[in-house]
Structure formats: C-alpha cells, structure tokens
Amino acid sequence: MHETIQAVILGLLTGGVYALMASGQTLIFGVLKVVNLAQGALVILAAYLSSSLFDAFGIDPFLTVLLVAPAMFLLGTAVQWCLLRPLHRSDAPQLSLLVTFAVALGIEGVLTLVYKSDYRSIQPGYVNRSWTVAGYQVGEVRLAACLLSLATLGALALLLGRTRFGRAVRATVQNPTAARLLGVESGRVAALGFGLGAATAAAAGAVYGMVYSFNPGSHYDLISRLLSIVVLGGLGSLGGTVIAALAMGVVSALVGALVSPVWSDFSFFVVLLAVLLVRPGGLFGARLRGAL
Amino acid sequence: MRTAAAIAALSALLAVFPFLATAPWVMTIALFTLMYAALASAWNLVGGYAGYPSLGHAAFFGLGAYTEALWFNHHGIGAGLTPFAVLPLVGLAVAAAGLPVAWIAMRTRADVFAIVTITLLFVAQTLAYNLRGITHGAQGVAMPVPDFAPATFERPFYYAMLALLVLALLLSHAVLRSRLGLALLAIRADEDKARGVGVPVGTAKLGAFALSVGITGMAGGVWAYYLSFIYPQFAVDPLVTVAMVLMVFLGGRGTLWGPVLGAFIVAPAQQYLAYQYGASQLYLLGYAALLVLVMLVLPRGVLPTLGDRYRSRQRRARTLRADVGTGVSADTGGDIAADVAGEQP
Structure with a gap:
C-alpha cells in the first residue's frame, strides 16, 4: 500500500512535467493542425542548453529557463515561418508532419555532433534532496518542476484567455477561414503559436534534464510518450491534455513500481492503442476543433 | 504491358550487373541500394498510394530480421541457401503481426496513424533490448555464416534483394491495375467520400499495409543473414524509416518508379560517403536537410515534376x-x- 501511494505521488509529479511538454504540443496542433513530431527534440535541445549554461556559468537550471525560453521561441517561430509556411497548400498536412520529423532529426543530428551521444544529466546540488511527508518521499526537484509546470500552464491559460493575441489564437483554432475573414493575421498567429509551443519546451527541458538522464536520441522515447498523452487527451484540448498527462504519469509510475520499470514505458503504448480502440477521439476529443 | 516490359528489362540489367562489377565493396553498395529500392517501393504502397505516412516501417524491418535470425540461431555453420527459402514465411509472419496494429492505427486519420507508427518504432526497439530471453538484448543474435565462396560472397544476397525489388514492383504494378489500387487512390484523394460511395476503405488500407510490411520484413530477413549478426539498435533503426520516406518523396510518391529512382540516388551516395568518410553522425543531418529541401522545392518528387x-x-x-x-x-x-x-x- 505504501509503495502504491508513493508511486501515485511520484506519478502525479512526473505527470505535471509531462503536462507542460504536451501542452506545447497541443497548442501547436490546435493552431496549425499539425502533429509536431519535433516537440520531443525541442525538449531535449532545451535540456542540453540548460545543461550547458549550468556547467559553464553555474546558473541555476530553473533560472536558465529565462534564457532558453526566448531562444526556443525564436527557433519555433523560425521553423514555422521558414519551413512550414511555404509548403504547398494541397499537401500541407502530410508534408508538415514529415517536415517536423525532419526538424527532429536535424536537431538530433546537431546535438550528436556537438555533444556526442553519451548520456548526461543536469546535477545541481539539490537534485537528490527530498522531503518526507507522512512517511512519503517527495523529491524537491520534482515538486519544483511540477509547480513550474503549473505556473507555466497558468500563464499559458491567461495568455490564451485574456489577451488579444490569445483571442486570435483561439479564433484560428476554431475556424481558420472565418478568423482570417475577420482580420486575424493567421500566418502570424501560426508562427507565434508555434514559437509559444516551442518556448514551453524550454521550461520542460530544464526540468527533464534534472529528473532524467538524456542523450540526443532520447527524443524518440519522449515523443512517443507525448503523442500518447496528446491522443489520450483528445488532440487539441488543453484541459484534456493536462488530465491525460497526470493520468499517464500515475499509470506509468504504478506499472514501474508494481511490475517493472521496463514495462512502464509500454504502458504509454498500451494506453494509446486502448484509447484508439475504444474512443478514437480521445477522452475529451468529442470536439476536435475549438477545444482550446 | 509497357510497365511489365520495363520491369523485366530493369531486372535483366540488374541481374547481369554482378558479372560486370566484381569488387566486393561495389557489390555491397549495390546490394544495399537494391534493398532500399525494395523498401521504398514497399513504403510507397501505404505512404504513397494510400497517403498514410508510416514512420514505423523500421519496426517491421527489425521484426523480419529477428524472425530470420532466431529461426537459424541454433543451426550449425553454413546454412547455405535455406535461409532464403523461408523468406516468404517470414514475410507472412511480419504481415500477420502488422495487421492488428494497422487495424487500430488506421481507424482514424493519417496524423494518428503517424503517431501510432512512430510509437511502435520505439516500442519495437525497447522490446528488442528487453526481451532478453528471446532477443538476447544488447548482445544481439548471431546467425550461421554461410559457406559461399569469398570472391562471390555477396552474390546470393544481391539476387535475393533483387528478387524482393522485382516482387515489390510487380506487386505495386498489379495493385495499381486492380480494384485495390483504385480504392487506395480514392482513399488518398478523399477518404470520407470514398467510404460514402462504397469503397471498402478499411480492407483496402489493411491489404496495402500487409503487402508493404511483408516485403519490408523479408528485406530485413535478407539483411540479417547478410550481416550474420544483429543488434537491436541497428535492426530497429529510425534511420531506415527516414531513408524510406526520403527516397519515396525524392523520387515521387505514388508513382511506380519514383521510389526506385529515389533509392538509386540516395542509397549509393550514403553508402559511398560512409565508406569514404565514415561519419555516421552526419547521416542524420544529411537526411534531415535533404528531406526538408525536397518538401520545400520538389514536394511531388523528381519523376512527376520532370514528367x-x-x-x-x-x-x-x-x-x-x-x-x-x-x-x-x-x-x-x-x-x-x-x-x-x-x-x-
């Protein structure tokens, strides 16, 4: 019993981090209707950048987010503007999917050249400290990561719900044509939306680098998890994504604790197949459009 | 008719090739080129004609490789030509394994199909590492080294790959001339409308997928026997998937000859560069850059554009x-x- 509850706590904390990563994915899908296969690679890239900043200048990994996020934002905007926007309209959905795949491979290639393929992780002094609450271990980094995720998600929700830009994004998500007719510059919204999605990867990357060890090839692992979460949450629903991320975090932690850590990776794939079998639209995917 | 003649002419030409160029390194490059041509043609059945981009074909390549390798793992030295004879069974087994996944993955749209297949790739790799009782994990599986004459060692493998390429081309040709081909093209154009007018979309997609992964698995089998030792990271390699996608898009997806052309351009270049410089970290960058370039400049591929x-x-x-x-x-x-x-x- 103790073990189970400990696994649930761990799962919820991990799920918070997944929620952050997957929300960027969901945002990009909502705005562009493109499954961004590069999201995992963006997270790993951000993890490397944070790791380098920490190693070279001793900047606290949580603070590196402030430096890495703008860079990732620019990168995301550039990817959309230079690679996705010029694609031929009639084939755009299939081609953009493959272009994001190519971007993922390109990032992996660059990281392999620069950092080699050894595993590394970000190790600030407090990385292994934990509090004991009523007999249960709560890792400080994981808790801080979860809080950071929640803060970022909150900021994202405010941005989407309260600002002019957010309204333009939501309009584009609901009906791109109508939004354009009403004067939303859909091209710019798409670029900024992609940039915003990439910027969330910055926060996720710093956290990921502290909790897990990673190498340039880790993005395959990560992207399969993120995609499973996004499908479970119903493509394009931000709330659904967060709930799905927490659920998957708990499920995989439980499988890891009670069965074997090896099989916890498979829980994602099994859940993905089960969802597609039972509810192809995902848990909250009844409304594919306009769910942001 | 003309297409069948062209396939016959190409295969005759390629069948003579080993007698013209005998240097082992040339034969190795030629063998891998044929393998990629067969793989790209197989991918084209699903990704090109039906418009469902699979990112997980490397999983089926690896499955074929492991099936073949495990089958002959316990045989003595020099299993000769027997491993080639069982290839059809390997193909059938791989196709059978692919069907349930495809059945679930193809219920929804192409996006979700890509998601499931890329996840499958990762799952297959993890399985290859972790099912140690079967795959021996990272240690890999050994196959008997065949007792072919060293001077012409590559030849049987070359002809096996050639046979697979011809099979892939003939199957694609037959599919295109059949109701299945019409159904696939209708699915690519507009799946909902196709279903509306009574095209059996589910059966058509599954049929194409089974053919595609069957050929892919057989290529994996030949590859395993040629290397005679397989490791998880090379048997289930994302680069194989990327190569297939790149070759098909470069040559022209949804055309019979496009994938072959793409493979004949990319595979020799890649193999040659590997021999000369051995910089495998650069593959990824090269593939990625070329893929983006093709998407932006030649989205329909070389053949249709030239046509x-x-x-x-x-x-x-x-x-x-x-x-x-x-x-x-x-x-x-x-x-x-x-x-x-x-x-x-």
Missing part, C-alpha cells in the same frame, strides 16, 4: 507545329485530354 516538364514542352511543340501547319491555334482540347490520360499512374 510535367516533358509533357508541357511536347504540348508547346505540338501547338507550334499546328500553328505553322494550319495558321490557326491548336486543338487545346485534345492536349488536355492527353494530359489527363498522362496523369494516370
């Missing part, structure tokens, strides 16, 4: 001739009809 050029030039020449002959502008109607006929794959 269009050729046809429009012919039409212009004919218009000129007609102008000179009669003094009035030409019969544009007939030309358009000819173009429409020419568009048919």
